[in-house]
Amino acid sequence: MAEAEENIRFHEMFHIEGGNFMSAGAISSRVKNILKKAGFPGQIIRRTSIAAFEAEMNVICYANQGNLSLFIAPNFLKVVVKDEGIGIPDVNLAMREGYSTATEKIRELGFGAGMGLSNIKKNTDEMILTSESGQGTHLEFVIYLDNQKKE
Amino acid sequence: MTIFDIVQSFGLETRAGKDHLGEEVTGGYASDLLSDVIAHSRKGNLWITIQTHPNIVAVATMKELAGIILTGGREPDPETLQKAEDEGIPILVSPVFTFELVGRLYQKGISGLSPC
Numbered sequence: 001m002a003e004a005e006e007n008i009r010f011h012e013m014f015h016i017e018g019g020n021f022m023s024a025g026a027i028s029s030r031v032k033n034i035l036k037k038a039g040f041p042g043q044i045i046r047r048t049s050i051a052a053f054e055a056e057m058n059v060i061c062y063a064n065q066g067n068l069s070l071f072i073a074p075n076f077l078k079v080v081v082k083d084e085g086i087g088i089p090d091v092n093l094a095m096r097e098g099y100s101t102a103t104e105k106i107r108e109l110g111f112g113a114g115m116g117l118s119n120i121k122k123n124t125d126e127m128i129l130t131s132e133s134g135q136g137t138h139l140e141f142v143i144y145l146d147n148q149k150k151e
Numbered sequence: 152m153t154i155f156d157i158v159q160s161f162g163l164e165t166r167a168g169k170d171h172l173g174e175e176v177t178g179g180y181a182s183d184l185l186s187d188v189i190a191h192s193r194k195g196n197l198w199i200t201i202q203t204h205p206n207i208v209a210v211a212t213m214k215e216l217a218g219i220i221l222t223g224g225r226e227p228d229p230e231t232l233q234k235a236e237d238e239g240i241p242i243l244v245s246p247v248f249t250f251e252l253v254g255r256l257y258q259k260g261i262s263g264l265s266p267c
Contacts, residue, residue: 022230025209032213049213050189057185110202115186122190 010038010072016059018085021109024060027068028053034070035077040145047123048077048143054116055081055139061106062086063136075146076125081139088131095121095129152176152260154218154241157197160259161245161252163220167232168241174217179261181253185210192216193264197256199249203227208234208242218242222249 012034014027032049040048052068059066063085071078088094095117102112121127124141131137155172158165165172177195182188183202192198194215200207203225211219218241221227227235227242235242245252 022205024206025213029209029212046213046215053209053213054186054189109204109206110183110185110200113184113186115184115190119186119190 007073007075008071009074010034011069013067013069016056016063016066016068016081016083018060018062018064018066018083020060024057025053027056031068031070031079038072040077044077044143044145048079051120051123051141051143052079054119055079055141057111058116058137058139059083059085061102061111066136075144077143077145079141082136084136087133087135087137088129089133091129091131154197154243157256157259157261158243161247161255163243163245166221166227166242166244167235168218168239171218171239171241176217176261179253179256179263181249181263189214191264197261199253199256201225201249203231205230205234207231208238208240211240212238216240220245220252222247222252 016027028049031052032045035045035048056068063083066081066083069080093099097118098114100112100114106112120141125144126142128140153173153175176197177193179197180188180192181199183200185206188198188210192214195217198211198216198219199222201223203221207219208231220243222245224246
């Protein structure tokens with residue numbers, strides 16, 4: 001995982017309210033606007049906002065509340081999402097495409113395809129997911145600015 | 152083929168994004184699962200779905216889709232319309248169900264990505 005915190009040029013933290021589907025996508029859209037204003041290449045913006053959207057939706061769908069932090073460094077972008085919620089009992093299983101614990105209500109809204117975490121992995125260069133059942137989940141991902149992975 | 156051509160050819164009704172119908176359509180994707188659309192749609196695609204809530208606009212904006220067609224006579228939520236106007240995403244509606252509409256679009260040359 002990208003280190004050298006002293007190189008962080010920009011940091012902003014956003015609060016995410018669990019269960020609030022009406023404002024879903026608001027945080028990732030703010031992330032996208034920040035990156036746009038900063039003049040990052042389109043593909044970097046697209047990959048980061050897709051991963052941020054999926055992470056934001058996970059907090060909305062499964063947690064009571066959480067925070068998403070965006071860090072901008074000269075060579076990478078990093079997003080850290082921490083939530084307070086039910087957590088993920090088996091992280092490896094959760095990473096498997098198609099696996100989902102979504103409720104009927106969540107599925108009716110078109111979420112819960114079991115593709116969110118794998119979409120994050122696909123769109124980022126590094127991803128770390130840890131969770132304690134009943135406590136919450138901690139997700140970090142990094143996108144390198146000099147190494148453009150394909151979507 | 153532009154969104155405008157598609158609106159004309161298929162008798163669709165435009166509910167939002169009237170000023171953004173000139174974009175060339177690069178293909179289509181049909182799904183009601185948002186993460187599936189995020190994973191497999193491509194820039195400039197037309198998205199065919201029965202989902203009507205504001206998150207469809209968030210997905211379309213993020214993936215830079217050309218527009219969204221709601222099938223089976225479904226109407227967008229008021230918040231969806233507002234968001235679509237704000238983001239400039241065309242929302243079109245059709246009384247026809249997804250399978251039939253996709254078939255008609257395909258016949259007119261709008262195709263999807265094939266993994267094999």
